[in-house]
Amino acid sequence: MKNHEIITLTVNPALDKSAHFTGLVPEQKIRCQQPSFDAGGGGINVSKAISRLGGDSLAVFTAGGPTGEMIKELLVKESVAIDPIAVQNWTRESFVAVDDNTNSQYRFGFPGAVISEEEIDTILKKAAAFSSHFLVLSGSLNEGLPLDFYKQIAVLAKKSGTKVIADTSGASLEKVLETGVYLIKPNVGELAKLVGEASLEMEEVNEAAKKIIAKGGAEIVVVSLGPQGAVLVTKDSYDYVPAPNVVKKSTVGAGDSMVGGMVWALSQNKNLSEVIRWGVACGSAATMNDGTQLFKVEDAKRLFEWLKGK
Template structure:
């Protein structure tokens, strides 16, 4: 039976990207024509799933002129969108590539506080979904000033689904306290979750297994950036190195990794395939310019290469 997926993005964005040669302070820089793309954690997960042939419902907040543009961009990609209209303007992010040295500069803006009424409406919208989706991906940051306890409430509302969380800071801690199916921290975030200032590489196994043994997650995927990732479950530890690719941009790589993993989970694949596809999609996205996501053919080529060497 086909599994259903819902992505939730509380702080989406419209990502604007451009390029210019030789960035110099106080000089008027004449950039190339900008490119606009939908952004934000869960939004990017849904966009990436679409490229892998997996349909999902895309639930996100939307406000003002930028929110309308975000909705238009997602409809152009033929996603099934569930926007919740809010008072504040949807945020924008800006990325610029200096073509003289191939260095990328990323400027992220905060989202405005969600009102208590808007938070209640988000919880209500999820609660009345019938049936609840098989997988719920809550990904991305909380808008500035929004109490992290709201993340805990949201995860609790999603109980009955397999919740996949990819956020950071207090929001991540709150979600894990409530308990999730899968979480994807980096080593620094994992350290915070187990009450440490930092973790040595040899401590990662113990930290991940502690979270699993406490019932806070069934699967912990520790992202190692360009070195790949490690997947932990109660019975397994799987470590896979990332393939060597020409990195043009890291925007959306983490979201693409989540999408790759979800695309296998909905088909009932094993954890080795889950991690392999996640790393393949994340790596393929780094090959794209600006804020673009992966090309499916690149992701599958990388996946086949990873799988062949396991």
């Protein structure tokens, strides 16, 4: 198998379905327009983002049933290299619906089906054989997976010198920090929980991120500030990048697009100032599109040029 600079792992992917409707009325049938489908889930979206930027990654993910087959077909159409792991239970779906009367977006997510012990063992064995410069662990965990599952994979990856990027949340992220990774991307609320605070003000973000770095949890902490932009923190630097003013249509996949832009920039040996700006550019560009379709590369490039002076 070809060696890839970047590998993404998605244990709980989703077939993303999106549609428009007119008027949300309780207890009445809501007639939707023809739906569109996208391959989704944290790491899968990261690989899609990298592909759009002209980068190279391998998307490793579980796939079961007709939904899993459709995800594989959609990724092949986008020229994303894939290495699916067959599982017995069907891959989950998610649904995004937009009310054209109000432009309100409704997002429905479902839990991932249980993965068997044999399938867990298959994932871990595959992870032990990964050979890449960067490994992205992104997205939620299926029901029944241990909370330290990403930590187990990070330990395996670090043995070969791979730089691990973890984009998950809650107890799963806390466990990953115990072994230490290269980069994490919490939002402000998640960062607050990681340092034992109920909330954080903007001026407290830098200190909170540096606490994680000082404990060896991560070398780089990128904190997503939503419409305010993002900050990148290392042990001796702090870089705030404002979000460009764009017309937002959907926030689905914006965080994954941000991670994809940053990992692609890292793989191109760009400095950290460019890395965070590519992340913000891709994340912001993703919000300009309907449904679950991530970003257009021309939008990301235009926004990056604007951010270079910020």
